Amino acid sequence: MPEQPNTITIQLNGEPCTLQAGSTLQELLLNSGTDGKTIATLVNDHIVRPENRPEYRLEAGDRVEMLIFAGGG
Amino acid sequence: MDSLQIGNYTFSSRLILGTGKFSSATLMQDALKASGSQLVTVALRRFNREQPGDDLYTPLSSIPGLTLMPNTSGASTAAEAVQAARIARELSGSPFIKVEIHPNPQHLMPDPIETYEASKILAKEGFLVMPYIPADPVLAKRLEEVGCASVMPLGSAIGSGQGLATAEMLRIIIRESTIPVIVDAGLRSPSEAALAMEMGCSAVLVNSAIAVAGDPPAMAEAFAGCVQAGRKAWKAGIMEKSGTAIATSPLTAFLGATS
Secondary structure (H helix, E strand, O other): OOOOOOOEEEEOOEEEEEEOOOOEHHHHHHOOOOOOOOOOEEEEEEEEEEHHHHOOOOOOOOOOEEEEEEOOO | OOOOOOOOOOEEEEEEEEEEOOOHHHHHHHHHHHOOOOOOEEEEEOOOOOHHOOOOEEEEEEEOOOOEEEEEEOOOOOOHHHHHHHHHHHHHHEEEEEOOOOOOOOOOOOOOHHHHHHHHHHHHHOOEEEEEOOOOHHHHHHHHHHOOOEEEEOOOOOOOOOOOHHHHHHHHHHHHHOEEEEEOOOOHHHHHHHHHHHOOOOOEEEHHHHOOOOOOOHHHHHEEEHHHHHHHHHHHHHOOOOOOOOOOOOOOOOOOOOO
C-alpha cells in the first residue's frame, strides 16, 4: 500500500505500522497504549533508553521492538 | 546465618522460582509470597496491547525484597543471548542473567557451545551469569573459569517432571565446583528438591511443579520446607551407606544367658 503524504511505515514488533512522519518513539509508545515505563525499546537492534525516547524521531523502515517481562522459568 | 551468596547478593532463601505457566499474575504473586523466594526468573517477550496481563513488571515490583533474574529464553545463538541480556538489564536493573539457549523445541536441551560463548562475554560485561546447562562436569568447570556466578545444571528436561535423572553427574559437578550449583529444571515434587539439597546443591530453581500444581501457593510452601530440610540435613552430615547391617542396640545376650 502506498504511503500517504506525511506518513511513514515502520516495523513494530515484526508487523508493518503506519504513523505520522516525525513521530517520536515516545509517541509511538503512547499510541500503542502504554507509557513505556515497563517496556524496553530497541530501534534497528539498538537499545533506546527511556530518557531518549521523547527526542528519538522514527524514520521510514525503522525496526522497532517493544519488550516486556513476561512469565518464564 | 546460612545464606546463599551470589556475587554481592545474599539470599536467605535457597528456592528460586520461575514465573511461567501460572494461570494468573495473582496466583503467581501468592505462590511467590508463600515460597519466601527472593530471586525469581522472568522472560523477555514482545509487548502486546491486547494482553496487558502478560506484563509481570508491576506485579513483581509489588512484592518487597525480590531480585529479578531475567532469562535469555528465545535465543538460539550466543549473539542473541547477549543482546537479550543487555535488553533485560535495562528493564530489571539487576545484574543477574540466566543464560538459556535451547535451539531445539523438541527437547529444550541447552546448547553448551553457545551457552559457553555467551556466558564468557556477559561475565566480562559485569553480569552475574547463571547459565542453564546440561549436567556436564567439564562444561561446568569451564564456565566457572570464565567468571560465571553459578552454574545451573538440569535435573531433567524442562517441564518434564523427571526429577534428578542426572544425579550422578550433579554429584560430580557439586564436588568439583567452587561456585554455587543450582539444580534447574525437571523437579516434580518437593522430595526431589530435598534430595538435591541433601546432595549439596546450593539452591534449586522450580517453575512448572509449582505453577501447574492444583494449589500453587501450597506447593510453593511445600517446596520451601523441603529445600530448608534438605539443606539442614546436608549441613548436619548425612551418614554413609553400608553394605552390611550395623547394630544400633547392644548384641550382648542376656535373655537365657547361662553365664
